Amino acid sequence: MMNSRFLLPFTLFAVAAFGQNHFELKDASKNYDVKINVENCDKDECRGKAVIDLIDKKTSKKFQTFTSEDLNFYLKEDQKPTANIIQLYDEQSPLIFDDFNFDGTEDLAIRNGNESSYGGPSYEVYVFNSTKKQFVISEELTNLAYENLGMFQTDSERKRLITYAKSGCCWHLTTEYTVVPKKGLLKVYELEEDATGGDERVKVTKRELEDDKWTANIKDYPISEYYKD
Structure with a gap:
């Protein structure tokens, strides 16, 4: 049976309940713009339940929606989150876009709390399924990101x-x-x-x-x- 944590990203939360904690990222992905709504922000740190929408750059339409129980991240000086940064014992961004399975398509890892080794950041990892034309959770890659020192x-x-x-x-x-x-x-x-x-x-x-x-x-x-x- 799949670990219950893999079911979390498919539970939708009401975006309206998140108030004004809304962020947009234009350069995180080569294929998608990103909209993030997160539950709590205090000064330069945000955390809690979050909704992440991917917007297709070509069509400007919503491509897929994800959620995280705890999208914990810090804000830059411009009060925006980073993306695609993986630093051991240091900053790890809430969203990581990369080709994790080396099949030529962009994949996505989404921060979900601090459940990796030594209380480090943990991620749900999604790979792009060319048949389904959407991102699907990879249990194997998610385990890799939970069982070591943060994101691989x-x-x-x-x-x-x-x-x-x-x-x-x-x-x-x-x-x-x-x-x-x-x-x-x-x-x-x-x-x-x-x-x-x-x-x-x-x-x-x-x-x-x-x-x-x-x-x-x-x-x-x-x-x-x-x-x-």
Whole structure:
């Protein structure tokens, strides 16, 4: 059974109840203008239930409507939200437009609270379905955005999705995935940095999937040398 959180974006809220907390974004997407109505705004931060409308740039007609239980975001100096910013331990925009499955069409991730690792931002991730001609929720990609340190990074040149995880100050894991058509995500690379030994050294383990087999390379460095940059 699908986790109940995937049902949230399809629950509509009354836009009129959100008062004047209305924002329009013209440059977030190459295909759509965006209208956002969010429940609460206080100074430079907004959060709460929100409705997001995508407006087709070519026809100026509403293309699709989404909702979020908690579209938490900060406002820029011009009192508008950002889009498409993903910074580890820093700003992550309420809306991320990108081609997450590398099929040549624009996809969309929508902020929904702070339920990822260490209370970081969490996202529902939608991919464009060329048959249905609309965005549909991707459970697999949404899980990726909930189970790691915020939204994953997209490397379009290498066609990789990159996640980050940690445990305390001294253990970090970077993981890369490819997207296999009709099969989903395939983990192909891990970088584990383990400095939990307490001896001022870090054990660095690189694992790669090559020809359907995992290989591992393990090296040990002084912490001062490894993190000098």
